[in-house]
Structure formats: structure tokens, C-alpha cells
Amino acid sequence: MTASTPAPVTELVALPSELGELVTSHMREIPDFPTLGVLFRDISPLFAAGEDFARFIRMLAAHYRGRIDAIAGLESRGFPLAAPLAVELGLPMIMIRKAGKLPGPVLREDYELEYATASMEIQPFTVAEDQRVLIVDDVLATGGTANASINLIERSGGIAQEFLVLMELTDLGGRARLPERVACQALLTL
Known part of the structure; x- marks a missing residue:
């Protein structure tokens, strides 16, 4: 497969419901922020829950073991999910960051915000050809960063195997904007 070839659709294997319960039990709701x-x-x-967070990561690792070759974390709240999961599985962790945060060479992908554009970048040498990548972030909202990250993985030669988020804000329609070939899972839908 080359960077220009779409990744195949993968069969979605449901995550254990206990993962969502762990997220819910450790989530705070803050009105009028930001x-x-x-x-x-x-x-x-x-992230601060010690043993519960360790159990959360072990459960994710058990679910994904043998199904992926690398984990990509999106800046910034995807990092504390991706890094321990990569360590637990003994797999590479790929960083996808806001523009200007990684030393070159980098690939850049622009995406639309409500009133502006933003960019994400990746160091393409961190992705192996045909590497099956799990992309991890905290929230799926409009789908802008999700699509940018999928495009960056594929332009780097990898396969965007699945997009995993802790929470999906369904009223913003992000999932509908993702390519059908990439499985998407959310532990909570709000």
C-alpha cells in the first residue's frame, strides 16, 4: 500500500463497557468553561487516578493487542492516553502536533475551525510503510483534527486503522465527516 492508496475498512470490535464507566467515574463537569x-x-x-488509570490502560491494551502496529497521540490530551498504551503494548508512539512544534522534516495538514484554519504536523519518518495505526484523542467534536490526523498518517505511508476517543460530542457531527474506511470508537457519547 502507498500513501495515496486508501486504507481498508476494518471490522470494528466493541470496547468493553467498563472503559466508559471508568471515564465517567473520573470525569468532572465544569460549567461556563472555557x-x-x-x-x-x-x-x-x-489521568491522576493511579491504579484506575493503570487498569484503564491495561484494558485498552488487551483490546488492541495484535490488531495495531503503532499508536498516534494528538496534541495535547491524546498524549497521556497514547504514551502509556504504547508502552504497555511495546509499540511505537507517533506524535501529531500543532504546527510549529516538531523539528523538520514534517508533513502539514490544514483543517477548518469555526472561524479560521489550523494545522497539524507529523514527522513522516516516524510512520512505517503499511503500519496499522490507532489514533487516540480525548474528544471527537467537529472532526477537523481527526481528519487531519488520518490524512497525516496515510500521507506518511501508514494505515489509519482506527480512531479512538474518550468522548464524542454527537451534536457537532464529527463522526459523519470521517472517512468510512476508518473505524471510530468513542467510550462516551454526549
Whole structure:
């Protein structure tokens, strides 16, 4: 497969419901953050939960063992999920960052925000040809960063195997904007 060839559709294997329960039990809701009228769901307590976070990572590892070859974390809250999962599985971790944060050479992918554009970057040499990559982030909202990350993995020669998020904000329609060939799983839908 080359970077220009679409990745195959993979069979979606449901995640254990206990994973979503762990996220819910360690999530805080903060009204009016970052702006008035927004209810922010903070997942930081999960990362600080010691043994529960370790159990969460072990359960994810058991689910994905043998199905992926690498894990890509999206800046910034995808990193504390991707790094321990990669360590637990003994797999490479690929960083996908906001523009200007990685030393070159990099590939850049622009995406639309509500009133502007933004960019994500990857060091393409960190992705092996035909490597099956699990992409991890905290939230799926509009799908902009998700699509950018999928495109970056594929342009680097890898296969975007699956996109995993802790939470999906369904009213923003991000899942519908993702390519059908990439499986998407959310532990919670809000």
C-alpha cells in the first residue's frame, strides 16, 4: 500500500463497557468553561487516578493487542492516553502536533475551525510503510483534527486503522465527516 492508496475498512470490535464507566467515574463537569454557556467535561482526574488509570490502560491494551502496529497521540490530551498504551503494548508512539512544534522534516495538514484554519504536523519518518495505526484523542467534536490526523498518517505511508476517543460530542457531527474506511470508537457519547 502507498500513501495515496486508501486504507481498508476494518471490522470494528466493541470496547468493553467498563472503559466508559471508568471515564465517567473520573470525569468532572465544569460549567461556563472555557466560555459562558459551555459545560466542559474534564478527564484530567482519570489521568491522576493511579491504579484506575493503570487498569484503564491495561484494558485498552488487551483490546488492541495484535490488531495495531503503532499508536498516534494528538496534541495535547491524546498524549497521556497514547504514551502509556504504547508502552504497555511495546509499540511505537507517533506524535501529531500543532504546527510549529516538531523539528523538520514534517508533513502539514490544514483543517477548518469555526472561524479560521489550523494545522497539524507529523514527522513522516516516524510512520512505517503499511503500519496499522490507532489514533487516540480525548474528544471527537467537529472532526477537523481527526481528519487531519488520518490524512497525516496515510500521507506518511501508514494505515489509519482506527480512531479512538474518550468522548464524542454527537451534536457537532464529527463522526459523519470521517472517512468510512476508518473505524471510530468513542467510550462516551454526549
